[in-house]
Amino acid sequence: MIPFPGLDEIVAIRRDIHAHPELCYEENRTAALVEKKLKEWGIECTTGIGVTGVVGSITAGDSGKVIGLRADMDALPMQEENNFAHRSRYDGKMHGCGHDGHTAILLAAARHLSETRNFNGTVRFIFQPAEEGGAGAKAMIDDGLFERFPCDAVFGMHNWPGMIEGGFSYRAGPLMASSNIFRIDLHGKGGHAAAPQDSADPIPAITQLVQSLQTIVSRNLRPIDAAVLSVTQIHSGTATNVIPDHAWIAGAVRAFSNEAVDLVEERMQTLAAHIAASHGCTSEVVFERRYPALVNSEAETALCAEVMRELYGEKNAEYVFESEPVMPSEDFAFMLQELPGSYVFLGNGDGSHRQPDHGLGPCMLHNPSYDFNDRLLGIGASYWVRLAEKYLS
Numbered sequence: 400m401i402p403f404p405g406l407d408e409i410v411a412i413r414r415d416i417h418a419h420p421e422l423c424y425e426e427n428r429t430a431a432l433v434e435k436k437l438k439e440w441g442i443e444c445t446t447g448i449g450v451t452g453v454v455g456s457i458t459a460g461d462s463g464k465v466i467g468l469r470a471d472m473d474a475l476p477m478q479e480e481n482n483f484a485h486r487s488r489y490d491g492k493m494h495g496c497g498h499d500g501h502t503a504i505l506l507a508a509a510r511h512l513s514e515t516r517n518f519n520g521t522v523r524f525i526f527q528p529a530e531e532g533g534a535g536a537k538a539m540i541d542d543g544l545f546e547r548f549p550c551d552a553v554f555g556m557h558n559w560p561g562m563i564e565g566g567f568s569y570r571a572g573p574l575m576a577s578s579n580i581f582r583i584d585l586h587g588k589g590g591h592a593a594a595p596q597d598s599a600d601p602i603p604a605i606t607q608l609v610q611s612l613q614t615i616v617s618r619n620l621r622p623i624d625a626a627v628l629s630v631t632q633i634h635s636g637t638a639t640n641v642i643p644d645h646a647w648i649a650g651a652v653r654a655f656s657n658e659a660v661d662l663v664e665e666r667m668q669t670l671a672a673h674i675a676a677s678h679g680c681t682s683e684v685v686f687e688r689r690y691p692a693l694v695n696s697e698a699e700t701a702l703c704a705e706v707m708r709e710l711y712g713e714k715n716a717e718y719v720f721e722s723e724p725v726m727p728s729e730d731f732a733f734m735l736q737e738l739p740g741s742y743v744f745l746g747n748g749d750g751s752h753r754q755p756d757h758g759l760g761p762c763m764l765h766n767p768s769y770d771f772n773d774r775l776l777g778i779g780a781s782y783w784v785r786l787a788e789k790y791l792s
Contacts, residue, residue, distance in 0.1 A: 400710060401781040403507055409780075410773050412436070413503035414485035417771070420474030420492040420499075423533030426451040429472045429502065433526050436506055440513045442524070445547075449539030453526040454548050455509055459791075460519030466790045467523040467550035467738070468783050469731060470505035471498045471530035480758030480767035496764050497558040497747065500771030500779075502526060504556070507776055508783035520791035523548050529730075534690065536730040545737055552699050553740040554786060555731040556779060558771060560763045564748030565778045567707040568722035571700040574742060575693035576627070576653035578728035579660055579686065583608065583671050587680040589644035599679035601646035602635055608674045609633065609648060615666045626654040627726055628663060653726045655692045693732035696739040703741045706786045710778075718746075727764075745779050747772045 403409070412432070421429055430451045437444040437455040444455040451472075479486050479493040487493045509524045525544070529535030562568065585605050590598035609630050616626050628650065635646030654660050664686045675682035708715040722744055731742050750762025758768030 400778060401511065401784055403511060403777045403780060405510065406507065406777050409503050409507045409776050412506060413499050413771065413773060413776065416499040416502060417494045418485045418488050420487050420489060420494045421472075422476055422492060423473050423529035423531060423535065424450045426472045426528045430526065430528070433472070433502065433506065437509060437524070440510045442509055442513050448544060448547075449528060449535055449542045451528040452535065452539045452542075454544070455524040456521060456548065457509075457513050457516070458521040459516035462520040462791065464520035464791055465523060465550045466520065466787050467525055467548075467553035467740070468505060468508065468787065469525040469527055469553060469555045469734065470501040471527050471535070472502050473498055473529050473531050473533070473535065475531055475765060477765070478767055480760065481753070481770060482756040483754035483770075493767065494771070495766060495769045496531065497769070497771040498530065500558055500775065501556065504776055504779035505783060507780035508787070511780065511784050512787060518788045518791035522787045522791070523550055525553070532689070534730050534733065536733040540733055540737060550738055552790070553734045553738045554699070554703070555729075555734070555740070555742040556745055556782070557729065557742070558747040558775060559744040560747040560769070561749065562744060562746030563718065564746050564752070564772060565775060566718040566720070566746035567782065568720050568744045569700055569704045569707065569741065570722040570724065571695050571697045571741075573655040573692050573694050573724055574722065575724070575729045575732065576655055576726045577660055577688070577692040577732075578690040579652040579688050580649070581652065581667065581684065581686045582647060582649040583667070584645065584647040584683040585671070585675050585680045586683070587644050587678065590642045592640045592642055595642060598642045600642050601678070601680050602643070604675055604678035604680050605633065605635065605646040605648060608671060611670050611674060612667065615663055615670075619662060619666055620659055624654070624656065624659050625724065626652065626659050626663065628652050653728065655724060657691075660688065690728040690730050691732045691736060693729050693742055694735060695741040696735070699739050700741040702790065703743055703786065706782060706789055710781055710785060745775055745782070747775065
């Protein structure tokens with residue numbers, strides 16, 4: 400690993416960001432802090448990309464080759480249950496996914512690369528807003544990110560609780576699932592609960608639909624095509640003696656291919672229409688594709704794995720391994736639709752790193768007792784530095 404003499408400052412920055420979480424497209428304080436530090440370290444930067452995004456750039460040598468390194472900055476709309484000194488100052492807002500750590504890691508790497516400049520080409524430091532449901536990666540792209548700051552390849556990284564502390568995992572091809580949401584409304588005819596024959600009751604229709612939707616994955620997709628369809632909301636009725644005229648459900652669909660998502664949406668439309676009709680109701684289906692599947696390119700992933708193994712040397716068998724695909728989604732997928740690149744995981748450990756007075760829950764992503772592991776800051780920054788140097792060698 401690379402020694403980082405100024406790592407105490409990076410730890411302080413991480414904890415300061417954790418204490419002042421900002422939600423999607425509200426990352427003004429965080430972006431200002433990033434801008435301030437980049438400029439202190441002699442790095443050119445541009446702000447306001449994709450609303451609150453920041454891009455820093457440094458160039459060394461005469462090569463025209465360019466690498467992009469991306470970190471996310473936003474927090475989650477959730478209440479923190481930790482009580483240590485750097486807990487969130489804002490009720491209902493928390494860095495429960497480690498984006499504070501991702502930002503600090505990239506800042507540490509930016510400082511080191513600016514001071515050493517042991518590469519031939521240009522490094523872009525991409526600090527992205529609104530990963531948590533706001534599609535900030537797409538907003539930056541739509542705002543001309545890669546036209547204004549061209550890159551040959553782009554790379555991302557996320558901490559992963561439960562994985563060995565400081566370990567790395569990689570995977571070429573599909574790594575994270577697409578994120579899609581749906582809502583299905585059934586419209587019938589309301590009436591008195593004592594006279595169901597005079598109504599078109601949407602309740603039995605919607606309950607039948609909930610059950611039937613589960614057959615899409617189990618009976619329409621190939622067993623090797625992983626997908627998840629979860630109904631997470633069901634709503635209807637206002638009184639015990641009234642048959643309602645309307646019922647609706649909503650939920651989420653995750654899959655690793657567009658073809659699987661297409662099939663799920665098509666079958667959902669068909670089932671809703673026919674089940675509704677069989678109960679004398681009508682249906683309305685809204686299906687929203689939010690984030691595409693995250694697919695890593697082969698050559699860039701191989702380079703990432705090579706850098707990881709070099710960092711750990713003889714210990715690489717324990718600390719470097721291939722990841723399984725996972726069902727959470729990540730809007731870095733939009734960047735990988737534009738450029739080759741790779742997204743990797745960095746082990747956050749088992750939660751024993753947390754300060755005293757942490758919450759009682761597990762240290763898992765999106766959990767109110769989560770906290771980023773500061774011991775990863777130097778490890779993650781070492782990876783970014785070596786990756787940039789190797790790519791631009």
